[in-house]
Amino acid sequence: MALRMVLADAKIWKNIIESLTLLDEANFIASERGIELRAMDPSRVAMVDFFLPANAFEEYECSEVTRLGINLDEMIQIMRRSGSSDELIMELEGTTKLVMTFKGQNVRSFGISLLDLGESDYPAPTIDSKSKIKLTADALQQAVKDAEIIGDHIRIVTDENGLTLSASSETKDVKIYIEKDSDVIAEFNVREESSAMYSLSYLTEMTKAIKASELVMIAFSASMPIQLEFPIVAGGKLTYYLAPRIET
Amino acid sequence: MNKITHNSNNIEKIAKDFTEGYCKKMLVIFGSCYAVFDGRIKSFLPSGDRHFIVKKDETLILHGSKGLKPLNWQLGGAGKIKFLVDEGKLVVKTFRPKTKESLEIIFEEVYESIIYDAHDSASLSIYGSESDLSNYLYDHPEIIDKDFQPTAREFETPFGFLDLRGVDKEGNIIVIEVKKRSASPADAQQLKRYVEYFAKVEKVKVRGILVAKSFPKKVMNVLNVNDLEAVEVPWQEIFPALSNEKPSITIDAFFKKD
Numbered sequence: 493m494a495l496r497m498v499l500a501d502a503k504i505w506k507n508i509i510e511s512l513t514l515l516d517e518a519n520f521i522a523s524e525r526g527i528e529l530r531a532m533d534p535s536r537v538a539m540v541d542f543f544l545p546a547n548a549f550e551e552y553e554c555s556e557v558t559r560l561g562i563n564l565d566e567m568i569q570i571m572r573r574s575g576s577s578d579e580l581i582m583e584l585e586g587t588t589k590l591v592m593t594f595k596g597q598n599v600r601s602f603g604i605s606l607l608d609l610g611e612s613d614y615p616a617p618t619i620d621s622k623s624k625i626k627l628t629a630d631a632l633q634q635a636v637k638d639a640e641i642i643g644d645h646i647r648i649v650t651d652e653n654g655l656t657l658s659a660s661s662e663t664k665d666v667k668i669y670i671e672k673d674s675d676v677i678a679e680f681n682v683r684e685e686s687s688a689m690y691s692l693s694y695l696t697e698m699t700k701a702i703k704a705s706e707l708v709m710i711a712f713s714a715s716m717p718i719q720l721e722f723p724i725v726a727g728g729k730l731t732y733y734l735a736p737r738i739e740t
Numbered sequence: 741m742n743k744i745t746h747n748s749n750n751i752e753k754i755a756k757d758f759t760e761g762y763c764k765k766m767l768v769i770f771g772s773c774y775a776v777f778d779g780r781i782k783s784f785l786p787s788g789d790r791h792f793i794v795k796k797d798e799t800l801i802l803h804g805s806k807g808l809k810p811l812n813w814q815l816g817g818a819g820k821i822k823f824l825v826d827e828g829k830l831v832v833k834t835f836r837p838k839t840k841e842s843l844e845i846i847f848e849e850v851y852e853s854i855i856y857d858a859h860d861s862a863s864l865s866i867y868g869s870e871s872d873l874s875n876y877l878y879d880h881p882e883i884i885d886k887d888f889q890p891t892a893r894e895f896e897t898p899f900g901f902l903d904l905r906g907v908d909k910e911g912n913i914i915v916i917e918v919k920k921r922s923a924s925p926a927d928a929q930q931l932k933r934y935v936e937y938f939a940k941v942e943k944v945k946v947r948g949i950l951v952a953k954s955f956p957k958k959v960m961n962v963l964n965v966n967d968l969e970a971v972e973v974p975w976q977e978i979f980p981a982l983s984n985e986k987p988s989i990t991i992d993a994f995f996k997k998d
Contacts, residue, residue, distance in 0.1 A: 516817075516838050534817025536797065536990035563838060607837050610820070617994035717994050735991045 495522055495558050495584035498551035502580035502594055504726045506571040511722075511730055512564055514538055514697050519609050520560040526552070526728065530614055538694050541616055541731040548727035550579070560590060561607035567592075570602045617733050619719060621711035623650040623686045626679035627670065629702040629722065632710070635668045636699050640692050642666045645737055648712065649687040654680075659692065678707055686714050689737040695720075698732040712736075742857040746850070751830050754853050758794075758823040766858040767794040771830075771850040775802065775812055779841025785811055787848060792832070794821060796858070800834060802845060812843060873975050874903045874918045877951065881906065884949060884971050888914055899933045903951075912945045913938050920975050923952035928962040935968065 499505055512518065514533040518540075521528050526545035532538065546552040570592055574580065578596040585591050585603065593601040639646040639659035649656045654671040672680040698720055702708075706725070712718040720732045744761075746754045758767050769792040775785040790811070791803040797816030804811045814821075819836035830847040874893060881888045890906035904916040915938055917931045927950055935948035948968040955963075955970045963970050 532991060534815070536817070536992055539991045565838070609837075614992070615995050617991055619994060717991060733991050733994075735989045735993065738989055 494553060494555040495582075496551065496553040497522070497527065497549050497582045499548075499580045499582075499726075500550045501726075502571070502574035502578040503576070504548075504724070505580050505582075506574055508542065508544070508724070508730065509564065509567050509571050511698075511700055512540060512542070513700060514540060514694065514732075515564055517561065517563045517607055517609060519612065520562060521557065522554050522560060523557045524554050530616070531612070532614060533694075537691070537735045538698070539614065539617065539733040541733070542728075544724060544726070544728040548724070558584065559609075559611075560584075561609040562590070563604070563607060566604055570604065573600070573602070617717055619711070619716050619733075620713065621716070621719065622682070622684035622713040624679070624681045624709060624711045625650065625655055625677065626707055626709045627655075628676045628678075629699070629706055629708040631670065631676035632708050632720075633699040633702050635670075636692065636695050638666050638668055640696055644692055645689050646692050646695060647687065647689045648710075648718070649685075650682045651685045652682055679709075684713070686712060688712055688714055688716065688718065690718055690734050691737060694734050698734065744855040746853045751825050751828060751850065754830055754850060755823045755825045757855055758853075761855045762794070762821065762823070763796060763798060764857075766796060766856040767853075768792070768856065769830075769847065769850055769853045771847045771853070773802075773845050773847045775843065775845045777812060777841070777843050779836070779839055789851075792845065792847075794832075800832075800843075812845075814843060870903075870918060870920050873920055873973070873978065876978055877916075877918060877973070878904060883973060884916065884951060885914070888949075897934060897937055899930070899937060902934050908947065910945075912947050913942060914947045914949060916949045916951060918973075919950070919952040921952065922954045922956060923950055923959045923970070924956075925959055925962050927952065928959055928966070928968060931968055932962075932966045935966075 515531050516534065518529050518531045524546065526543060526548065529540065529542040531540055574594050575596045578594040581593040581595060583591045588606050589603050590606055591601055591603050593599060635657045636646065639657060642664045643659040643661040645659065647658045654669060656667060656669050658667045659665065670676060707723060709721040710718065715736050717733045717735050722730045724730060744757060746757070761767055771790065771792065772787060773790050773792070774787040777783040789805055793801045795816065798821060799816040800814040800821060801810045802812040814834055814836070819834050822833045824831045824833060830850055832845040834843045877883055878890045878893050881890050885908065887908040888906055890904055892905040893903065895902040895905045902915055903918040906914045908914055915931070915934045917927055917934065919927055931948045931950050935946045938946045949971055950963060950968060951971050951973050953975060954972060960970065
């Protein structure tokens, strides 16, 4: 079993790992296609679907499909030790250890034990989203930050003219309106007016992925999960799904 | 609703059925057990009769015969739970890889075990109203006063319904008005009317207590002048679930059905 992955810029992997804060631990699956991950958060309200293709790597060698059970807290700590111009080499040592090497002015190697997390292969949720909007990740993050100081949930409403995000509590409320012709919108496709509500604490975690991406695609329908798809600059994508909040 | 029940005679079968039902059904045991917890702290729970529950999301709860809080618990998703048989006893083992913590519950005897095929998609929508708070205080009178013994809720008077009524150990009547919010002078006035009413009708000493989240100074003045008492009850701590409500549907509800 041979697995060797080299990224020219360690920051790419750092941003990805820092975007996975909804998960405590996860099974990455390396295959000749690239490396991927699909996992639900412990409360099963959200799902992360990540893929980084082999061609995003400087060097990529994977002789057979390999499951890498990772404690993400441990990996974040290691990735935070990466330097700005470091190259990252990840190699499997034996079958239970992953060695992560930062190559810059010097060479630093961290080893982490792999966890046996069992096989947990989930399908992606099936959603026929009536609204799909591509906008700058920053615009979404700002809206989420605005809503966060107001309430626990955000309502997202689309119609033919634009997108409205709003939140309210007993004493405060906020409304953010983004017109479809706005500069922050790259694509606007609303087949049917949609309105749904989502938990802000999850969206806050999800919009952390902003460092890995410039644009985000939001897709949702009334009372259905929202899908946030962040293309990764180096290639591949990071997708989150979040179950809606039931309105009574 | 489908359910399977076992008695203590067949531990092997319980372990097998629990393993099969794990994460799909609700697993419940009444039995005598002891437990060992090893992690950031170490603890040993001696043998006793317990109510053990594993929910469909892997949440584990071990309740004793008294009290609100479980003796031990583990949140869903924290670690896998295994059901084994060791020397003829049912052993429940959990391991949380993140913190390397383990919990082992050893059942010396299983009085009854039940596997429920439980379905529940509803969420609690009304929770923590003023009357919920009154009911809670009725069940936990020591929060108000260690001598307070409640005798009635929603007691009708000509001035409206009194939230709680009871006695203290001297035999005085205690009347209580419960507010979730901060107290207002009107609340103090209302309490004063109740006290005067009962003093007149029952011809005994009546103590009036206003329960509220907080007491502004001017309300305290009204209470003091009228010889009424104030008890601060932080209802948010009694009903914590209100502030961090979670969405009630999980994402797997949207997976394509085979």
